[in-house]
Amino acid sequence: MSNFLDRNVKWLFPLPAILFILVMMVFPILYTVWNSMTPWSISAGRPPTFFGLENYQKLPDDSRFVASIGRTFYFTILAVSLEVILGVAIALLLNREFRFKRIINSIMLLPMMATPVAIAMVWLLMYVPTTGIINFVLRAFGLPEGLWVYNAQSVIPALALVDVWEWTPMIILICLAGLTALPHDPFEAAVVDGASTWQTIRYITLPMLMPTISVATLLRLIDAIKTFDIIYTMTQGGPGFTSETINIYAFVQSFQYFNFGYASSVLVVFFAVVLSVSLLVTYSRRSLEI
Amino acid sequence: MKIRLMLALLLVLAIVVACAPAPTATPVPPTAAPKPTDAPKPTDAPKPTAAPAATSAPAATTVPPTAAPAATKAPEPTAAPAQPYKGANLRILVANHPWYDYLKTILPDFQKATGINVTLENYAENDLVQKLTTEFTAGGSTVDAFMQRPLQEGKLFAQNGWYVDLNTFIKDAKKTPDTYNFADFQKAAIGTETVKDMLTGIPIVTEQEVLYYRKDLYQAAGLQAPKTLDELEAAAAKLTDKSKQQFGFIARGQGNPAVTQFSSYLYSYGGDWFDQNTKKATLNTPEAIAAFTLFGKLHKNYAPPGTTNMSWPQAVAVFAQGSVASYTDANSIFANLLDPTKSTVAEKTGVVVFPAGPKGSVPYSVTSWGLSIAASSKNKDAAWEFVKWATSKEIVLKEQGVGANPGARASVWADPVGKSKFPADWVAAQVASANGRGYDRPLVVQVGAARDIIGTIITAAINGEDVTAAANKANADFQKLLDSEPK
Structure with a gap:
């Protein structure tokens, strides 16, 4: 008995965690994969049967699906790159002692705490071209007005703006933590060597902060690519289908068209996309550090 | 060393035992529980707010339903016992709609009269359809009756066999007395609710x-x-x-x-x-x-x-x-x-x-909303009592006269009370379009x-x-x- 325990203790300890992961994570994913190989649709009037990869063969011909992939990346890259640039810049600004620092820090956190659906509703109202406050302010300053989410061309940037507003604070937070953890010696050496502020930032702060920035980027990237709440609340994928990301499209296929099998295949592809993006970023980060 | 190992094993076992029931119970909605926690859906945001009406039900509801008919000592009556479904529990899913807003205020009357407990769960229209679809697809649903949009979901739900054909109740004189006057409903409205000779619901809102x-x-x-x-x-x-x-x-x-x-x-x-x-x-x-x-x-x-x-x-x-x-x-x-x-x-x-x-x-x-009975309901007769009450002339007149919900009964539109809440030009436009297209x-x-x-x-x-x-x-x-x- 004790022999058995001695030999297998390394399996026994993580057993509960493994069971949990199997039931709560592996099973749903495998079940989705199985679903994606059936024509399951409650509007078809017949029970689902296994039919292999037929759903996947339809995907490349589905113009809405193909367009949604590009749109997902457009939204993600736009939002995350703005967030990283703004986030790092603001973190550098805040990384010193001044009055009201604590108050400003807490205010910065508020967008992150709020409910995305509530945020989206408020932004939707602010974006209304005729009566919304954003155009009202622009008009007051004599600036050109925008149609924001009410127009096919501007809808994705307008949505990305909401995402930037909500999630830049997270980058700031992570970068501030990274900045406080940096050693002081290189900065002192830079001062002795007569480096300007810009040179210090460019050649010392940013390179040393790089690992932190890339972690923050990775976290935001994975999150942004999966964005659902803001987009669904504000546009439901419209006008037309011009803000329909993969996530929204899968949702529409399953809960508005009731094609659960096909929606599963969309989701499996989406899962692969998210997975490969995170692997890619992790890999590039590793190579960056070496 | 051995003692430590044994302790460790005990700990692991304890954790496993503690964890095991939770994961196995969540994926499938329990059929016996009165309120199944539905299959997990990310978008199920709006929580059902059960109407407070249920709590104000008469105290006598603790009596088991089977004992109820005996209580009325009617001598082999021609009339059915007053509360044949006393103690039954109905779970009814409705949409956020003025019809429901008004109905919940008069629901206690129904509960008092029949002894049936009613729980109303309300959702936004699209969430309602998702909720119904997931519950019916997963099986083991405890929904007894629900609001539906005949033009949107009628054919889909009918094809999946999720409706009870209400004709079986309408044509049964024991379950539907003449006073219900089914012929009073506008023909176009009944037509909208009919899928291949099956009456999927009773129209409650027209537009x-x-x-x-x-x-x-x-x-x-x-x-x-x-x-x-x-x-x-x-x-x-x-x-x-x-x-x-x-x-x-x-x-x-x-x-x-x-x-x-x-x-x-x-x-x-x-x-x-x-x-x-x-x-x-x-x-x-x-x-x-x-x-x-x-x-x-x-x-x-x-x-x-x-x-x-x-x-x-x-x-x-x-x-x-x-x-x-x-x-x-x-x-x-x-x-x-x-x-x-x-x-x-x-x-x-x-x-x-x-x-x-x-x-x-x-x-x-068109008929934009109707009231249907779920095929999976275990209380179909009690559910019909509710549908019959909610679509009776008396209630439709109240809904229309007080709640300003445009109903589908011709006699209510003929009644001055039925029109009182609507502006004159609105009624004129309504009358002029009544013969419009049914979809x-x-x-x-x-x-x-x-x-x-x-x-x-x-x-x-x-x-x-x-x-x-x-x-x-x-x-x-x-x-x-x-x-x-x-x-």
């Missing part, structure tokens, strides 16, 4: 498309309320002054929701979605293209910018704020437009019948997909793109959908 217009603006410009679509366009042009943020027209422009409110334009131009006999799509006929073009032109030239992302809540908000002169939409949302607490222009807003196109004025006239969207199983396809033409028309090209493409897609429909 027609009308034109709301600003009497003051029209008068100031020397215009009458438009009688034709040409007059509407001319008036919209005259009343649009973009420099003053004043617009002549608004309607839903967001592809999918706009489809139903575009239907009256299509019909009035002589078009239709598809030929019912040949199952051929007719979205690119000259009539249809003319209708799409006009609808797009009204939006593009005379409506506030951004209508392609507007459904009725946004359109109502813009109209109520006072910057729009005319608005076509369902007459059932009139409370939002004619109530001074909700609209700054309530007093100045008039209602007229939908303007005539080349083929006359052909608005839709406001294509009658197919995959309504959601069909609406998205048609919506692409509407979006293209509003954006000033090539309507004919968009219609041709959508027609091909729609034909594909029609061909895939089960026979």
Whole structure:
């Protein structure tokens, strides 16, 4: 008995965690994969049967699906790159002692705490071209007005703006933590060597902060690519289908068209996309550090 | 060493035992529990708020249902026992709708009279459909009755066998006394609820498309309320002054929701979605293209910018704020437009019948909501008691006379009380459109997909793109959908 325990203790300890992961994570994913190989649709009037990869063969011909992939990346890259640039810049600004620092820090956190659906509703109202406050302010300053989410061309940037507003604070937070953890010696050496502020930032702060920035980027990237709440609340994928990301499209296929099998295949592809993006970023980060 | 290991093993076992029941219980909704925690859905945001009514049920509800009939010592009565379903529990899913808002206030009367406990769960319309679909698909649902949109889900639910055919109750004299007067329901409304001879639900809300217009603006410009679509366009042009943020027209422009409110334009131009006999799509006929073009032109030239992302809540908000002169939409949302607490222009807003196109004025006239019984219900008879009560003349009269919900009973519309809550011009428009077309969207199983396809033409028309090209493409897609429909 004790022999058995001695030999297998390394399996026994993580057993509960493994069971949990199997039931709560592996099973749903495998079940989705199985679903994606059936024509399951409650509007078809017949029970689902296994039919292999037929759903996947339809995907490349589905113009809405193909367009949604590009749109997902457009939204993600736009939002995350703005967030990283703004986030790092603001973190550098805040990384010193001044009055009201604590108050400003807490205010910065508020967008992150709020409910995305509530945020989206408020932004939707602010974006209304005729009566919304954003155009009202622009008009007051004599600036050109925008149609924001009410127009096919501007809808994705307008949505990305909401995402930037909500999630830049997270980058700031992570970068501030990274900045406080940096050693002081290189900065002192830079001062002795007569480096300007810009040179210090460019050649010392940013390179040393790089690992932190890339972690923050990775976290935001994975999150942004999966964005659902803001987009669904504000546009439901419209006008037309011009803000329909993969996530929204899968949702529409399953809960508005009731094609659960096909929606599963969309989701499996989406899962692969998210997975490969995170692997890619992790890999590039590793190579960056070496 | 051994003791430590044994302890460790015990700990592991304890954790396993503690964890095990939780994961196995969650994926499948328990059938026995009164309120199953539904299959996990990320978008299930709005929590059901059970109506407080249940708590105010009579104290006698603890009596087991079987004992109830014996309590009434009627001597082999010709009449059924007063409370045959006493103690039954009903779970009823409804949509956030004025009909429900009023019904929950009078629900205690029903519970007192029958001894049946009713729990109402309310959801936003789309969430309601998702909730029903997941529960019915997963099996083991405890839903007894539910609100449904016959034109949207009727065929789909019927095909999956989720409805009880209410004809079985209607034709059973024991379950439905003559006083219920089923013949009193408007024929068109019953027709909407009927799928292949099966009565899927009892109609509770009807609606027609009308034109709301600003009497003051029209008068100031020397215009009458438009009688034709040409007059509407001319008036919209005259009343649009973009420099003053004043617009002549608004309607839903967001592809999918706009489809139903575009239907009256299509019909009035002589078009239709598809030929019912040949199952051929007719979205690119000259009539249809003319209708799409006009609808797009009204939006593009005379409506506030951004209508392609507007459904009725946004359109109502813009109209109520006072910057729009005319608005076509369902007459059932009139409370939002004619109530001074909700609209700054309530007093100045008039209602007229939908303007005539080349083929006359052909608005839709439909049953937008009905009340159905779930095939999986274990209390079908008790559920019918509820449906029968909620759709009885007495309650419909109350709903319509106090709650201002336009019902489907002819006798209630004939009753002065039934009309009292509605403005005179609203009633006139309602009467004039009552014979309109009985559907406001294509009658197919995959309504959601069909609406998205048609919506692409509407979006293209509003954006000033090539309507004919968009219609041709959508027609091909729609034909594909029609061909895939089960026979």
